[in-house]
Amino acid sequence: QVQLVESGGGSVQTGGSLRLSCAASGSIFRANVMGWYRQAPGKQRELVATITSEGTTIYVDSVTGRFTISKNNAANTVYLQMNSLKPEDTAVYYCSIRALPYGGNYWGKGTLITVSS
Numbered sequence: 001q002v003q004l005v006e007s008g009g010g011s012v013q014t015g016g017s018l019r020l021s022c023a024a025s026g027s028i029f030r031a032n033v034m035g036w037y038r039q040a041p042g043k044q045r046e047l048v049a050t051i052t053s054e055g056t057t058i059y060v061d062s063v064t065g066r067f068t069i070s071k072n073n074a075a076n077t078v079y080l081q082m083n084s085l086k087p088e089d090t091a092v093y094y095c096s097i098r099a100l101p102y103g104g105n106y107w108g109k110g111t112l113i114t115v116s117s
Contacts, residue, residue, distance in 0.1 A: 001027060002024060002027060002097055003024070003106075004022055004095045004096070004108035005022065005025075006020060006021070006094070006108045006109065007021050007022075007111065008020040009111030009113050010114070011113075011114040011115075011116065012113075012114070014085065014087060014115060014117050016085050017081070017083045017084075018085065018113060019080065019082070020036065020079065020080040020082070020093060020111065020113075021078075021079050022034070022036075022077065022079075023076065023077045024076040024077070024097050025076065028076050028097070029097075029099035029100070029103065031052075031053055031100040032052070032053050032097055032098060032099055032100055033050050033052045033097070033098055034050065034051055034071060034078040034095070034096065035047065035048070035051065035058075035069070035078070035096050035097075036048040036049050036050075036069065036094065036095060037093070038089075038092065038113075039091055039094070039110075040091040047060055048067065048080070049063065049067055049069040049080060050069070051070070052100065053071075053073060055071070063089075066083050066084045066085075067082050067083070068080070069081075078097075085113075087115050087117050089113060090114050090115050091113060092110040092111065092112050093111050094107050094110045096108070
């Protein structure tokens, strides 16, 4: 089993910054991908950014240039630095981890980000 604990959510005004952290514990797979997804009210959960254990990153177009995902492999922790936040970034952000190449996702409980205009 894998446990994920997110921290760093909160409220910020447009243009502000926040940093999310997610610590994974339990049976962590050496080859894995960790990432952040978000779900806004009334919308489906969408990928925000992912990073593999080798450091390969993927971002959704809407956050490219504003968000940065990073990872501390030794601590099994993934971070999401969010800059230039917009109201449309308001959502519950979920941390995930899965084994490469074809493992299923484990999820954190989520943390709410609210960006006010």
